[in-house]
Amino acid sequence: MARYQVGLQTEAKIIEATKSLLAEGGLDAATLKSICERANVKAGSFYNLFDSKEEAVIRVVQEAIKAVDPDPDGAGTDTVDELVAAYVRFFTEEPQLAKVYVMAALTGESAGDGARRRFLRHHLRRVERFADAMSRADGDLKPDAATDDAELLLGVLDGLAFRWSLDADFEFARYANLAAVRFL
Amino acid sequence: MARYQVGLQTEAKIIEATKSLLAEGGLDAATLKSICERANVKAGSFYNLFDSKEEAVIRVVQEAIKAVDPDPDGAGTDTVDELVAAYVRFFTEEPQLAKVYVMAALTGESAGDGARRRFLRHHLRRVERFADAMSRADGDLKPDAATDDAELLLGVLDGLAFRWSLDADFEFARYANLAAVRFL
DNA sequence: ACCTATTTTGAGTATACACTCAAGTTTGAG
DNA sequence: CTCAAACTTGAGTGTATACTCAAAATAGGT
Numbered sequence: 001m002a003r004y005q006v007g008l009q010t011e012a013k014i015i016e017a018t019k020s021l022l023a024e025g026g027l028d029a030a031t032l033k034s035i036c037e038r039a040n041v042k043a044g045s046f047y048n049l050f051d052s053k054e055e056a057v058i059r060v061v062q063e064a065i066k067a068v069d070p071d072p073d074g075a076g077t078d079t080v081d082e083l084v085a086a087y088v089r090f091f092t093e094e095p096q097l098a099k100v101y102v103m104a105a106l107t108g109e110s111a112g113d114g115a116r117r118r119f120l121r122h123h124l125r126r127v128e129r130f131a132d133a134m135s136r137a138d139g140d141l142k143p144d145a146a147t148d149d150a151e152l153l154l155g156v157l158d159g160l161a162f163r164w165s166l167d168a169d170f171e172f173a174r175y176a177n178l179a180a181v182r183f184l
Numbered sequence: 185m186a187r188y189q190v191g192l193q194t195e196a197k198i199i200e201a202t203k204s205l206l207a208e209g210g211l212d213a214a215t216l217k218s219i220c221e222r223a224n225v226k227a228g229s230f231y232n233l234f235d236s237k238e239e240a241v242i243r244v245v246q247e248a249i250k251a252v253d254p255d256p257d258g259a260g261t262d263t264v265d266e267l268v269a270a271y272v273r274f275f276t277e278e279p280q281l282a283k284v285y286v287m288a289a290l291t292g293e294s295a296g297d298g299a300r301r302r303f304l305r306h307h308l309r310r311v312e313r314f315a316d317a318m319s320r321a322d323g324d325l326k327p328d329a330a331t332d333d334a335e336l337l338l339g340v341l342d343g344l345a346f347r348w349s350l351d352a353d354f355e356f357a358r359y360a361n362l363a364a365v366r367f368l
Numbered sequence: 369a370c371c372t373a374t375t376t377t378g379a380g381t382a383t384a385c386a387c388t389c390a391a392g393t394t395t396g397a398g
Numbered sequence: 399c400t401c402a403a404a405c406t407t408g409a410g411t412g413t414a415t416a417c418t419c420a421a422a423a424t425a426g427g428t
Contacts, residue, residue, distance in 0.1 A: 116350055119350060120351050123347070123350070148359070151347070151359060152340060152359060152362060152363055154343070154347075155343035155344045155346075156339045156340045158342075158343040158346050158347065159338070159342035162342050162343065163307070163338075163339060163342065166303060166304045175332070175336065178332060179336055179339070182336065183366070
């Protein structure tokens, strides 16, 4: 949409403002007014670059979903430890995006067309990837059992992430490591 | 607030309408208009019984939080199995309340004054209760280790609940039992 | 049957929201 | 330097929201 440098900069400012507002107060806090104020931009300028407010929100959410899984090409070779470490790293290094990620699923359809479905599809892909890594680590593991274990391990990680989103003081990394040990 | 029978009935209708709307579409779906339409009540009648829309929402959320922990007097005697079973039963028998429960934490402050804090307090109480049951089951377990285990087990349960809220076909009960086995 | 407290109605208010547009300014390729 | 395309502005639109209120209807104790 943007063709000039200023346009690209404005676009970036808007995305950044949207991301921080979503992280701080969820969808309710990310009003057009607050986004424009934080980005130092007027409404008309926003609509010159985005078709709707949802478009900006979706961009941020997609960015979050992608960021939790930084190396999609690594599938088939990474270890369980690496996968868990990537998840933990995402939450400790990108806390804002992480909150958006956790919120995305439950905010429901209001966060865009089928945000829940997209989220679920992403989850299922990750289950496969975890299960695959588990199978490679333990040759005796049956495929069904690997899937079950993967759902459980991802369940803990999501649960701990949820817990952390309630209370930023929660020692997410330590518990994630405890969980990884427990489920191997 | 209500003094006559009709008033109590109207109150119940409103709470029921609010609960189902929250479960179906979250806070966004629970507008005053939709609540009143579903309860077959006009706005003025709503405000004769409730001071605000939030009051009705908070009532439903509190009901949900209480329902996940049905026997607070049992603390100190119940087993881990019983606690897990209660959690699972809540999700399978009261799916609507369960969804509201999972949503309550993340909808943030918009769902009432300090909904997150209340949710967290409740969580910490449950961690204590789980840790206590675990200690009784295994005399060698150190208090700190018991707390860690309790956070992990509740983490899985919350994570699986989260997963189930994305996809109602998810076999929540089976996975919860698989998780419980790991901690015995 | 009476009479007051309670409940219901439905039109009405104020506000916040996402979004538009015509007019002016800036960018940068040729 | 020129000029069209890209960007910005800021007042303005329509709509949905939570909430109010005076007046009419009903409940239920006496």
